[in-house]
Amino acid sequence: MQSNMAPSGMAVTPHHLASESALSVLRHGGDAIEAMVAAAATIAVAYPHMNGIGGDGFWLIVPPEGEPLAIDASGAAGQHATCEFYAGHANIPHRGTLAALTVPGTLSGWDEALKVSAALGGGQLPLSRLLADAIRYAADGIPVTQSQASATQSKYAELVDIPGFADTFLPQGNAPLAGSRFCQPKLARTLTQLATEGLESFYRGPLAQLIASEMQALGLPITAQDLANHRAQRRVPLKLSHSQGDIFNMTPPTQGLVSLAILGITDHLEMAQASEVQTIHRIVEATKKAFGLRDRYITDPRHVTLPVQSLLEQAPLEQLAASIDEQRAAPWGQGKGPGDTVWMGVIDKNGLAVSFIQSIYHEFGSGVVLPESGVLLQNRGAAFSLDPAHLLALMPGKQPFHTLNPAAARLKDGRTLVYGTMGGDGQPQTQAAIFTRHVMQGMPLQEAVCAPRWLLGRTWGQLSDSLKLEGRFSEETFQALRALGHEVEWLPGMSEATGHAGAIVRHTSGMLEGAYDPRSNGSAAGF
Known part of the structure; x- marks a missing residue:
């Protein structure tokens, strides 16, 4: 496969309908x-198991000149989301009404990004x-993707009885077939x-009142006041001074640091x-060091107890690099687990670049x-954790x-790069694979995205935290990594577990x- 080239605009998304919306x-x-914004809206409809307007989003905007800007459009826990609310539970459930405890933030991010567009003189x-x-x-209606059909089938038992799920996602009571028409009136x-x-009406106004009343009727710990209080936040992105240029990513509460x-470690x-x-x-x-x-x-x-940017200074990164044993894998514990998400990128004719990610966490979110x-x-x-002493302890x-x-880079040779993926623990690993292969090792861009990948940890329902290799790697590579002490398993040859x-x-x-990634239903659309 070869990259797509175009002079006046380019959009890459994991669903071709979203790419076409952006291109239009x-x-x-x-x-x-x-x-x-157009792509985000379309993919919220066309890839409903991965993302939607009931989720969160993060923006990384790189103008042709000047400093990049990040937008944190993630929602906080509702005012009734307390440890007492979850009395009797060891952990917060991953499905059902008890799992829906944070304000959906992504629409506030669309709104804030459009304000940035207007300030930059956008088409408005x-x-x-x-x-x-x-x-x-x-x-x-949209054609159901194989990804949606498979996710619905595999998660049927745990989602079928959750309020609203069957009415929306199980036409005639069954998981939809790939290629069938799926409507969301x-x-x-x-x-x-x-x-x-x-x-803004999602958070303040008649629509917000409707949504708040729906949440209240279901017993969710989110109130109308929680919606009204929510705002997307502009952030200064984290920056790594790399030998090949400046690389940017999101601040906490995300794992952009990773x-x-x-x-930064591998640069040494x-x-x-x-x-x-x-x-x-x-x-x-x-x-492992970054996790x-x-x-x-x-x-x-x-x-956060320290300036996170300080962790990206050269001295601590060099120290971490020096602690890596080239001949033996370090012990590995347990990762954060799954995440279902979409990454999308757009660059326009003037060089304004956007790296964006939108998510509902697990497949179909809370359900x-x-x-x-x-x-x-x-x-x-x-x-969140229900342990009050935990770093991620729940509180309203x-x-x-x-x-x-979402990631972006301004390279020393004058190129601008936006890149990213979905996939929980796999996101930073796939980002590292693409950047290393393309920027450090000179692999053509499309080849760097398509090339076989690996995953340390879990995503998409994986049960183990082993190092997993796509089946297109050679047996020699598999055995060599095992000889270094890695616990290695095979994935299919082109696996969604390694991200879109x-x-x-x-x-x-x-x-x-x-x-674009052939593991997805996506495309790279330019003109």
């Missing part, structure tokens, strides 16, 4: 931010135009109301000429669908930990190059 906005004079297309495709697809009405009244730390190792086994071993060992930082420090930014608005609610709050108004982290990745490069000529 670019063709009609919209900028990369407006195009991303009407919101109704940006949401038009999503409204049509929700009303008229209630969601279409809600999107239409948002297009008319504005994205993605940058892996690349020899990666350009590393063999396949050396590349995997070094990145996996760096991943250690994550699990010690990353939480709601108001509760709870609000009965009138048709909004599927995330279960991100299940990441606190943001949960997020695996989500993508990348866009803006070359110094202004030409745009996009690469």
Whole structure:
């Protein structure tokens, strides 16, 4: 496979309908931010098991000149979400009404990003135009992907009795077949109301009152006041000064630190000429070090105990690199587990670049669908701990930990790169694989995205925390990693467990190059 090239705009998403929505906005004079809002709306409809307007989102915006900007559009726990609320539970359930305890934040991120677009002199297309495709697809139906069909079938037993799930996702009481038409008329009405009244209406106004009343009727710990208090937050992104340029990622409560730390650690190792086994071993060992930082420090930014940027200074990264044993795998505990998400990238003709990620956490999130608005609610709050002494201890108004982290880089050779993936613990690992292969080792962009990948830990319902290799790796690579002490297992040859990745490069000529992941239903669409 070869990358797609185009001079005037490029969008990469894990669903081709979302790519086309973004491309249509670019063709009609919209900028990369407006195009991303259109893509985000469409994919919320077309990939409902992975994301939706009942979830959270994170933006990384890189203008042609000036400093990058991040937007944290993740919601906090509702005011009634206390440890007492979960009395009798050892952990917060991952499914059902008890799992839906945080404010859905992603729509606030769309709204805040459009304000950034206006400040940058964007095309300022009407919101109704940006949401038009999503409204049509929700009303008229989308073709069910194999990914949605498989997820519905595999999770049927644990979701079928959750309020609203069967009415929405089980037509005729069964999991839909791949290729069948799937309509979401209630969601279409809600999107239409948002297009008319504005994205803020989800949090304040008649629509917000409806949503709050639906939540209250289901016994959720989120109130109308929680919705009204929510705002997306602009952040200064984390930055890694790498030998190849500056790499950017999200601040807490996300694991953006992990993605940058892996690349910062391996930058002190020899990666350009590393063999396949050396590349995997070094990145996996760096991943273990970076996960250690994550699990010690990353939480709601108001509760972080040190400046996270300081962990990306060269001295601590070099020290971590020096502690890696080139001949033996370090012991490995347990990762954070699964996450179901979409990453998307857009770069426009002026060089405005956007790396964006949107999620409902597990497949179908909490499984709870609000009965009138048709909004599927995330279960991100299940990441909280009910131990009051834990770093991630639950408390009202606190943001949960997020695996989500969109990435971007300004390389020393003048190129701009946006890249990312879905996949829980796998996100920083796949980011490291793509960056290392393309930037450090010179692999063509599409090849770097398609090449066989690995996963240390779990995602998508994996039961073990082993090092998993896609089946396209050789038996020699498998056995060499095992000889180094890694507990290795095989995945299928092209496995969703390693994420739905993508990348866009803006070359110094202004030409745009996009690469999508054949593990997804995506495309790289340019003009």
